[in-house]
Amino acid sequence: MEFAASSRAHLRRTAYLMCGDWERASDFVQEGLIRVYVRWPRLERNGGELAYARKAVVSACLDHARRRSSTERPQEADHTTASGEDVATAVATRQALMSTLADLPPRQRACVVLRYFEDLSVAETAALLGCTEGTVKSQTSRALFSLRSVLSDSPTSEQAEGAVSW
Amino acid sequence: MVNELRELMREASASPPQDRTDLTAVLGRGRRRVRVRRVAIAGGTSLAAGAIALGSLAWTNPAPADLAAAGVPRPAGPTVRLTEATPAVEGQDYRELASHTNDDLDSDNGQYFDGVTDDGLVLFRDGPRSTQLYPRFALLDPATGEKDWLTEARDIGQSQLWAVELSEQRLVLVSPGEPVESGDDLAMALTAHVYDRASDTWDTLRWTGLPATDGPWGARVGPDGRLYVPVLATRGEVPEGGWPMGPDGEADDADAEGDTYDLWSVSLTEQRDVRDEGLRVGAFAFTQDALVWTDSQNGDAGRVHVRDLATGEETSFDPALGERCNLLGFSAAGDRIAMSQYCGTYEGGVRDDRVQVVTTDGDQVMTVQDSGVEGGQLVGGGDYLTMTAYDRATGGTYLYDFEEGRLLRLGDGTSAWNVAAGPAPGDQLLWSTPAGSKVELFGRSGATAHLGEIIR
Known part of the structure; x- marks a missing residue:
């Protein structure tokens, strides 16, 4: 307790x-x-x-x-009515962060949260997610690339995979 | 960049609303799985999964997925695409018997159609929600709209429930029950809540002789009135190094090793009556006169077996699933079997999803193949197939008429909340559509439950 x-x-x-x-x-x-x-x-x-x-x-x-592994897959939203643009233009930075996080594939999102919120190492993150350290690096790199628009000091040029400092 | 990300994540999560979870309730008092809100058929956490799955897909192209261009292989036998569907016409193809709309399920739980009794009454559930901590049940007469509220089911608490039998005599709902330790997995002591319609009383059944299960969702009532329960026997192994990454950047577990279960059965009137059926299965289902099962599920399916319940005679056949197909859903009625499968992700994130229908003799009937179709259920005694699609262009509920060979689209939106699910008699079927206002995560804030009847 x-x-x-x-x-x-x-x-x-x-x-x-x-x-x-x-x-x-x-x-x-x-x-x-x-x-x-x-x-x-x-x-x-x-x-x-x-x-x-x-x-x-x-x-x-x-x-x-x-x-793919669940026979209990939930139903998803009505994609014909969702508007990502409405969200992106109207919300503040934190909300934009959450919105962008939500757009990431789940394991990319997990990598970012575990690495930069939980402050786990690459090895710890890999162990927790049951994947290789290389996968953690590549997934995190992809996630950071997607998140660059919310981060004010991010480079404006496209970031190549693996360009993240570890 | 990462320092700013750290700071943003801390700020974004720094001011949580009050957590209404009662820790005592979670950990001590009941030891049962507590869901504070939104106990839809797929459950609160599953609803969240809907949000995650939504976020994980790139809905950038409203055109239907081009399977051929993406390199998706065609299945054996006749194939139907969702784009071949015509809109179902109310009054001509089906009649709507009842509906109920929840405008805002994003704020709180609501009301649900949990199935239809054999005599045509909707099992209507209200809650649990913030102002009503435990669910109330009623039998709703679609003809009059009147609800006959049932006596309170004190033992149900806030458990997730699945209706497995809604007959004229009794209503049988199963829930996960108390968690028990079982190796590395979370296992549960299956619990059934049985409502006797004549006496207006509830009874709770737990079977001490029944091994723990990994959930109640595989349990089915057989034609003999017993509850058949799959008990996990072997779980498919994850390949060394994890699943390979698919073209969409996600781990792709197509062509997985399946899980197997030992089949047990229990009496719904006598808690000491527990029986090991001595049969290892994957997925299983009953028709009126046969038990049908596969060798494994949630991965490779193996062979399909059919046991005649009257004679005990058994036959088996290779259902000819695709090489990479994982069996995720299984339904049987009349002389047909429907198998929902995931068969891999291809270029552009196009998924190879299938609902394959074969006869109990092993003949291929047809396969609905598209990106984001699943949940194939045989209805109308096996004369029709329902399924749900999630792709942006083709999302909605569909109905396939085997006799006419035509596909109908019942609605062109898929609700984030499954507010209508469960058994339904005759030619009746339940489905959900989105309702309410736009919200960020789930698309729409609410959902409408529909009960319809097919017009033959």
Whole structure:
């Protein structure tokens, strides 16, 4: 209970950055905390409860976004009515960031959030996402390229893949 | 650049609204999976997945996907594209029996059609939502619009529910139940909530002899009235180094190894009556007189097996799925079987999605192939197929008439919220359409639930 109370707020911020909605972020954190609860004795013994909780929350986000592996695929929005332009022109920088984050493929978004919000290393991010360090680098690079329009000091010229400083 | 990104992400997430989640409820009291809001058929987290999936796709081209140009292979047998559909005409192709609109599901949960009873009443669910923490159920008469509210189901709490039987005698809803430890996976003790219509009472069933499951969504009631439950046996392995990256920059898990399940069955009246059916399956379904299953699912399907429930005689055949196809959905009715598949992503992010229909004898009937089509369900005793499409140009709900060989489009929008799902008798079917105002993440703020009946 103490762990859940102390970690919930931060995990919720991570989940929010990954899904763009506070209430849904709460759903993901609930999912993550339930998973932690189930495995608590083993985790506490190994001191890995926060890492596991983070992984569980990120997995909860990605599991449901992994569109090809779920027979429970949700329905999606009415794309005939959505207007990205309306959003991009009207919102402030933070909202623009969230909008651009939402446009990223889920694993690219996860890489950015884990690397620059959770401050995980490339190796830690790769371990959490179950992929190679090279994949983390390339996915992060692609994500940063997409995010460049929201970042005021970003270079105006196109950024080649792998041009990110690690 | 990355420092600014760090700062922006911290600022953007620095002022969260109050978290209404009750930690005690989450972790201690019930140990059950708590959903605070929006418990649609696919669930709150799945709804969020809709937003993520939406964000992950580049909706830059409103034209229908060009499968041939993208290099998508054609399936074996007759193929139908969504672009061949004609708009369904109300009063001519179908009649609408009931509908209900939720204008703003983005702010709070709403009301749902959770299925239709064999005698034609809609199982209407209200909540759970912020001002009503637990769901209320009613049987809605489509003819009059009147709702007969059921006695409160105290044991249901805020669990996600799936209707598996809505008969004239009882309503059977399954929920994940309490989480239990099972290796590295989250497993749950399946729970059923059974409403007896004659006595207006609810009963909650948990079977101590039933192994934990990875969720309630595979459970089905057989023709013998027992609940058949798949228990995870083997999970397909992720290749070493992870899935390869597809042309859209996403991990592409086409041609995956499938998962298998051991089939168990339980009585819906006696909690000690639990039976290991001694059968390993992938996906499974019942027709009126047969049990149909595959070797595996959520990956390679293997062979399709058909057991005659009267004689016990078994046959099997190769359904001839494409080489890279993952079986994601399975439906059987009459003498037909519908298999929804994902078969890879090609140039320009064009997906090879298929709903393939074969007979229980193994003959190919037809395959609907397009980018973003799925959820094939046989309705009308197997005479019709419904499916949902998500592509910008072709999004909507479709109905295929096997006898006429024609494809109808019931609506040209796909709702972010699935507010109508569950069993429906005869020629009736449920679907959702978008409603309400525009919102950033989900396209529209609400959704309309529809109950219709096919006009033959």
